[in-house]
Amino acid sequence: MAQIFALLDCNNFYVSCERLFSPRLEGRPVVVLSNNDGCIIARSNEAKELGIKMGAPFFQCRELMEAHQVQVFSSNYPLYGDLSQRVMGILSQLEPEVDIYSIDEAFFRQAKGKPQALLDNGRHIRATVRKQVGIPVSIGFGSTKTLAKIANRIAKKQPEHGGIFVLPEENLEAILATIEVGEVWGIGPRHSQKLFTYGIRTALDLKNANDTWLRKHLTITGLRTAMELRGVSCLPFEEVPAPRRKSVTSSRSFGQPVTDLSGLREALSAYVSIAAEKLRAEHKKAGCLQVYLTTNRFRDGEPQYANSLTVNLPNPTASTLALIHHASEALRQLYRPGFSYRKVGVILVDLVASSHEQQHLFRAKHEEQGELMAALDKINRRWGRDTLQSGSAGFKRPWKNKQTRKSPSYTTSWHELPVVR
DNA sequence: TCTGGGGTCCTAGGACCC
DNA sequence: TCTGGGGTCCTAGGACCC
Numbered sequence: 001m002a003q004i005f006a007l008l009d010c011n012n013f014y015v016s017c018e019r020l021f022s023p024r025l026e027g028r029p030v031v032v033l034s035n036n037d038g039c040i041i042a043r044s045n046e047a048k049e050l051g052i053k054m055g056a057p058f059f060q061c062r063e064l065m066e067a068h069q070v071q072v073f074s075s076n077y078p079l080y081g082d083l084s085q086r087v088m089g090i091l092s093q094l095e096p097e098v099d100i101y102s103i104d105e106a107f108f109r110q111a112k113g114k115p116q117a118l119l120d121n122g123r124h125i126r127a128t129v130r131k132q133v134g135i136p137v138s139i140g141f142g143s144t145k146t147l148a149k150i151a152n153r154i155a156k157k158q159p160e161h162g163g164i165f166v167l168p169e170e171n172l173e174a175i176l177a178t179i180e181v182g183e184v185w186g187i188g189p190r191h192s193q194k195l196f197t198y199g200i201r202t203a204l205d206l207k208n209a210n211d212t213w214l215r216k217h218l219t220i221t222g223l224r225t226a227m228e229l230r231g232v233s234c235l236p237f238e239e240v241p242a243p244r245r246k247s248v249t250s251s252r253s254f255g256q257p258v259t260d261l262s263g264l265r266e267a268l269s270a271y272v273s274i275a276a277e278k279l280r281a282e283h284k285k286a287g288c289l290q291v292y293l294t295t296n297r298f299r300d301g302e303p304q305y306a307n308s309l310t311v312n313l314p315n316p317t318a319s320t321l322a323l324i325h326h327a328s329e330a331l332r333q334l335y336r337p338g339f340s341y342r343k344v345g346v347i348l349v350d351l352v353a354s355s356h357e358q359q360h361l362f363r364a365k366h367e368e369q370g371e372l373m374a375a376l377d378k379i380n381r382r383w384g385r386d387t388l389q390s391g392s393a394g395f396k397r398p399w400k401n402k403q404t405r406k407s408p409s410y411t412t413s414w415h416e417l418p419v420v421r
Numbered sequence: 422t423c424t425g426g427g428g429t430c431c432t433a434g435g436a437c438c439c
Numbered sequence: 440t441c442t443g444g445g446g447t448c449c450t451a452g453g454a455c456c457c
Contacts, residue, residue, distance in 0.1 A: 247427090
């Protein structure tokens with residue numbers, strides 16, 4: 001039986017989360033900043049209208065934002081993550097087949113029906129989420145994931161549709177002709193630029209482009225995108241989030257440049273601790289780790305250096321202390337004096353489930369520090385991440401960035417529950 | 422002064438093997 | 440005189456996503 005894809009997407013999700021607990025923000029321009037208060041990663045419609053661009057550096061739009069009294073928030077992931085779960089929970093109650101794609105998006109799939117029936121269903125879902133969670137969403141229907149994305153975009157951008165749009169089959173081409181090729185899911189700025197120079201400017205042009213040409217210039221992924229525009233479904237629907245992640249990363253840009261090895265090691269130790277904690281939460285061990293460091297590429301006048309090193313671990317491990325040990329050694333090899341460093345990071349790869357790991361004949365169980373790590377995680381879960389940590393992560397942490405505009409974790413921390421007077 | 426962080430997939434090219 | 444070719448694995452780099 002023919003099926004249809006739908007995409008539910010939360011409108012300006014992070015901003016909507018902030019508004020939920022501060023109704024005074026309704027109707028006013030609001031933005032949310034990236035992890036380090038560096039870039040703008042979410043904007044309300046009012047902020048978009050002021051011309052504030054996605055990903056723009058905060059300091060560059062500061063004046064404009066002050067002039068228009070834009071409300072600015074540091075990102076509050078515990079809050080967004082919790083509200084995301086609530087939205088996805090409701091969708092999963094209403095729809096049997098759900099494919100959660102990101103923190104604010106989920107595909108669902110249903111039997112192809114009359115457009116009016118799809119529209120009614122979409123309206124019902126939208127109203128239910130709005131009522132039970134309070135987050136506004138848009139829903140688009142199309143015969144492939146890529147077309148559902150386009151439908152969603154139209155639902156969001158053209159208010160007359162009331163947040164729901166079903167891509168019609170009859171004049172699909174006329175609609176695709178109005179979509180710039182760079183707005184198609186999977187076509188980024190680089191490909192977009194290249195396509196333009198070859199005269200492919202709209203989604204319709206891409207749909208009609210030559211397969212051999214696409215394969216050559218955009219690789220197999222670009223060809224798949226074109227096929228999807230033709231209504232041939234190439235992107236799988238993944239109901240179970242089964243193909244679990246293959247790597248765990250932790251990194252941050254520094255609040256101020258770091259020049260010495262010991263400062264870098266402190267920061268790296270802190271990031272390794274975070275990554276190891278994530279690893280243990282998923283009951284995994286890493287067989288390999290990669291350390292990288294880089295100077296500030298935006299500073300033209302300064303000498304630049306970036307490098308990375310991959311280390312195969314003697315045994316897969318999830319021990320913070322063992323991982324810090326190997327990461328520090330890699331860092332020592334990578335480090336060159338005389339540079340102002342901006343960032344270090346660690347990537348854990350070759351992940352194996354703890355239960356599937358090969359037992360090592362000559363390795364004592366206590367070397368894994370399983371009980372120590374379990375205690376560490378328990379304490380830090382209860383009292384906060386920094387309660388118990390490796391001494392190598394330092395105490396003063398001059399490299400640490402501050403998030404000065406963070407709203408409370410209203411829904412996930414007892415200490416920060418909103419108070420009703 | 423101040424420019425995110427965490428992921429995935431694909432390809433080309435080198436190393437290595439027989 | 441004359442020096443293969445195909446398969447596999449690994450890695451770096453590029454592009455994309457939210």
